[in-house]
Amino acid sequence: MARGELVKKLLASYGHEEEFRAVVEQIISEEEKKNNRVLASSLRKTLDNIGTAARSATGLSRLVPFPDEANDFIQRMVPAHGPQDILLSPENTELFLGLIREFRQADRIRRHGFPVRSKLLFCGPPGTGKTLCAEVFANELGLPFFHVRLDSLISSYLGETATNIRKTFEFARRQPCVLFFDEFDAIARSREEAGEHSELRRVVNSLLIFIEQIQPGGFLIAATNLDGHLDPAVWRRFDEIVWFDAPDAAMVRKYLVHAFRNVRASFDPAGYADQLLGYSYADLERVCVQAMKVSVLGGNKAVSDKDFREAMRDARRRLTRKQKLEAQTGE
Ligand SMILES: Nc1ncnc2c1ncn2[C@@H]1O[C@H](COP(=O)(O)OP(=O)(O)OP(=O)(O)O)[C@@H](O)[C@H]1O
Ligand SMILES: [Mg+2]
Structure with missing residues (x-):
């Protein structure tokens, strides 16, 4: 031409x-x-x-009016965290860099007749960064971040038509954004619980069909604590399954160094890595923040070994209680 x-x-x-x-x-x-x-x-x-x-x-491209009916279960979140706030495994870092690259050159890929990966399922135990990662990802891409609460979406639509679910998906198709479905286990659970409950089954099935059909302008990300138990009907609707693992010893160490990078300490926090194995990132954060708070309350200039041990003791007590409770409820 x-x-x-x-x-x-x-x-x-x-x-x-x-x-x-x-x-x-x-x-x-x-x-x-x-x-x-x-x-x-x-x-x-x-x-x-x-x-x-x-x-x-x-902060966003053109904003399409948000469906009013969705206000109960979708919230627009303003991302406050960036890549410097999250620790990712090397495989996940590589995966996300690839996804960002693909997104930025989506037209080029589509012109060659290839699909662009845009539907992601985040799996992993609580406190491993699934929600945080979705937020950081949206922020990095400069896309608006919408948080969908599936539990309330499903319950609020029982007895009503699926029209509003359709509107939500229509919105995500027209508005380049990151549409984040938290508590995606609700889908898997509901499929089991639905049994003969035809209305519930209808809502869950229509959600799955929408997920299958939608080609989002941005990304659709779902997060769940379940992995192996997830229904294959759910898995196959996603372009990528991303695993978030609890931190191993090396990652715990990395986290401790990272948490204290701008905080004065009179001991080496990384030295406690082995004792904090088995904790999630969210638990580790709690220990570090608690130690810093104790130090502030004590009027100290630096976080001391004693402050940190005290915070670790609290966290261990909490973890033991939680494990006991889980054993009782058979989780
Ligand atoms: N990989 C990580 N790197 C750094 N901080 C983390 C990481 N994962 C979790 N955190 C800390 O723990 C907090 C809670 O994490 P987040 O809510 O992302 O966990 P989650 O995997 O979504 O858990 P849940 O399954 O309970 O929803 C974060 O706000 C952050 O402070
Ligand atoms: Mg979460």
Whole structure:
């Protein structure tokens, strides 16, 4: 195509991000064909940056009106955390970098007829960073972050039609965002509990069908504490299953160093890594914050070994109680 035609197309795409990107991609591939590699790569860089800058400048792209009916179970969250706040395993870091890259060049991938991975299932025990990661991911992509509470969604729709669920998904299709379904176990549980309860089964099934059919403008992320127990009907609807593990000794150590990076301590917190094995990141955070609070209350300039041991003792007591309770309830 002649250059002039491409420029005209570019101007005509003003205000339509997808089209605009597609035309720029065409220009880039023309330059590549002409062997103008430096220009092509600089155009590519500029295009990638435009996306990021435009999104992070406003915090979001065009906002589609939010369905009022969904207010009970969807909340818009303003991401407050960034990549510096989360510890990820090397495999997960690589996976997310790949997803971000794919998202930023989605048009290019789609033009070649390939699908873009956009539906993710986060599995792992409590306090391992599933919710935090979804937030950091949305923040990193500059996409609005919507938190869906499945328990309330399911119960609020019993006895009503599935129209509002459809509206929610319609919203996610039109609005590039991260739509985060927390407590996704509610789906698996409900499928079991539904039994003969046809209304519940209908709601859960329609949710699964929507998840299957939707091609979100951003990402649909679901999080669950279950993994092996998850229904295969649920698994296969996701493009990626991401595992969040409780921290091993090396990660505990890393977490302790990270937590005390800006805090003065008169001991080496990492030295306690072995004693804190078996704790989740959320537990570790509680221990560190508690030790810091004790230190502040004591009017100390640095967190002491004694403050930390005291906080660890509290956490151990809590953990023992929790384990006892779980043993009683047979969880
Ligand atoms: N991988 C991590 N790196 C750093 N901090 C973490 C990590 N995971 C959890 N935390 C800390 O623990 C808190 C709770 O984590 P989060 O809510 O993300 O866990 P979750 O996996 O979603 O748990 P649940 O299954 O109970 O919903 C976070 O706000 C953060 O302070
Ligand atoms: Mg969570």
